[in-house]
Amino acid sequence: MSLHDQLESVYQTALQELENIQDSASLQGWESKYLGRKGQVTLMLRETGKLPQEERATFGQRANEIKNLLINAFAEREDAIRKAELEKSLSEGQLDVTLPGRRYALGGLHPSTQILRRIQEIWAEMGFQVYRSREVESDEINFTLLNMPPHHPARDMQDTFYTTQPDIVLRTHTSGGQIRAMREYGENGTKPIRVILPGMCFRYEQVTTRSEIQFHQVEGLAIGKGIRMSDLKGTVAEFAKRLYGPDTEVRYRASYFPFTEPSMEVDIKCKICGGGGCSVCKYSGWLEIMGSGMVHPVVLQNGGYDPAEWSGFAFGMGPERIMMQRNNIQDIRYFWGNDLRFLEQF
Ligand code: DAH
Numbered sequence: 314m315s316l317h318d319q320l321e322s323v324y325q326t327a328l329q330e331l332e333n334i335q336d337s338a339s340l341q342g343w344e345s346k347y348l349g350r351k352g353q354v355t356l357m358l359r360e361t362g363k364l365p366q367e368e369r370a371t372f373g374q375r376a377n378e379i380k381n382l383l384i385n386a387f388a389e390r391e392d393a394i395r396k397a398e399l400e401k402s403l404s405e406g407q408l409d410v411t412l413p414g415r416r417y418a419l420g421g422l423h424p425s426t427q428i429l430r431r432i433q434e435i436w437a438e439m440g441f442q443v444y445r446s447r448e449v450e451s452d453e454i455n456f457t458l459l460n461m462p463p464h465h466p467a468r469d470m471q472d473t474f475y476t477t478q479p480d481i482v483l484r485t486h487t488s489g490g491q492i493r494a495m496r497e498y499g500e501n502g503t504k505p506i507r508v509i510l511p512g513m514c515f516r517y518e519q520v521t522t523r524s525e526i527q528f529h530q531v532e533g534l535a536i537g538k539g540i541r542m543s544d545l546k547g548t549v550a551e552f553a554k555r556l557y558g559p560d561t562e563v564r565y566r567a568s569y570f571p572f573t574e575p576s577m578e579v580d581i582k583c584k585i586c587g588g589g590g591c592s593v594c595k596y597s598g599w600l601e602i603m604g605s606g607m608v609h610p611v612v613l614q615n616g617g618y619d620p621a622e623w624s625g626f627a628f629g630m631g632p633e634r635i636m637m638q639r640n641n642i643q644d645i646r647y648f649w650g651n652d653l654r655f656l657e658q659f
Contacts, residue, residue: 334394355380432511446494446510455489486514488532488629499618510531535627575606604628
């Protein structure tokens with residue numbers, strides 16, 4: 314075969330091969346096979362000198378022409394393959410930007426925290442500051458100074474968590490904090506006080522649907538000159554209206570607590586049945602929301618105040634109880650049961 318014919322046949326084969334190439338790796342192989350330094354077309358161009366003088370010009374011209382044609386064909390093919398490869402990778406890694414994002418599971422506040430915050434908010438609006446007393450308390454403050462002498466039934470082993478330290482207990486109620494607040498802020502019985510004392514309390518009791526060994530209380534204390542029972546009644550009625558709604562009906566029942574005299578319990582008309590009677594109010598039409606009373610003279614004295622000049626009222630309520638009434642929760646054990654199916658409802 315003449316060199317001319319060889320050239321044409323290399324050209325045809327190169328074109329055909331190029332057309333079948335589908336990826337850039339093979340494309341590079343093709344380029345060095347035909348157009349590289351040792352490529353077939355390059356080598357043929359070098360053969361020009363071996364031809365007789367008169368054939369050299371036409372052969373050289375044709376060889377250069379073919380070289381350029383192949384270079385252009387290569388560029389075109391390269392372009393097409395790049396586009397195809399780009400499209401392929403785009404469609405494989407396709408993103409649907411209209412898909413909604415994945416939701417993060419948001420945590421929430423514990424129902425006790427929610428009701429505590431609401432109660433604190435209302436008392437804050439009514440001018441009561443928060444006083445944080447302690448959960449581990451002396452027997453003296455938890456009982457004795459609250460006018461509960463050692464024989465008092467509330468001190469019974471069945472009710473109190475004692476510690477290995479003599480005379481140190483887990484507080485059974487927040488009322489002892491009254492003594493601390495009076496001593497700390499009363500300035501030896503010379504300054505009025507208006508505080509609430511929220512916090513955890515502990516009782517050594519059988520756990521049932523209605524009683525837990527730990528629970529919150531929010532205590533309240535107002536000390537001043539000329540504070541009367543009517544102030545207490547008006548204040549707790551206002552609180553009830555703010556917590557339960559403006560049309561809430563309140564009633565007071567005489568009661569007994571060692572640290573108040575007189576003492577009373579505060580009820581609201583049942584929100585579930587409107588007073589007609591239902592399982593939530595135990596068919597009484599009323600729900601008890603707190604204990605309260607006028608601070609006992611002995612307690613005032615223990616706080617550093619002269620009961621001849623100073624008086625005050627106190628109250629104590631149970632946030633978990635309130636939450637149970639409000640949301641018709643049948644079992645207090647849900648509060649510390651850590652069951653998300655319960656907690657997520659609030
Ligand atoms: N400490 C009482 C209890 O644990 C609640 C209470 C009743 C607090 C009357 C008071 C009060 O301040 O005046 O049941």
